[in-house]
Amino acid sequence: MPQPQIEEKVRSFLLTLSRTLGVRIERVLDLYLYATPDKVRIVELVERGGEIAGIRLAVRSEKKPDVWYYTAVGYYGAKCTCEGNTIGGKICKHIIIGVITWNMTSLLKQGKEIDLTKLTWLHTGEKEI
Secondary structure (H helix, E strand, O other), X not given: OHHHHHHHHHHXXXXXXXXXXXXXXXXXXXXXXXXXXXXXXEEEEXXXXXXXXXXXXXXXXXXXXXXXXXXXXXXXXXXXXXXXXXXXXXXXXXXXXXXXHHHHHHHHHHOOOOOHHHOHHHHHOOEEO
């Protein structure tokens, strides 16, 4: 019976993320479905106080299959090595994939979602997704 609870939490999280970003749910779902083991690799989980406080990942480029972008997301900020983030300072799709992966890892490992309201940088940053 725990499976339906996780599925509902994931659905709810993705809807909330879509609203927070101000983008259509389809775009968030595309990024959620992109996050497969051959395209996204967890490099490090940052744990503090018994919870996952952030995550570092490698995300394969959609357009250049031999290029990987390195992304870090946490409660205090996010950074990616892609041009949109390093040059434009925008919240890129790799960062959103990082948030989604962080949430899934937290759900599977600890049974709780990350709190999007604590990600103030997500609410104020310019989006490029």
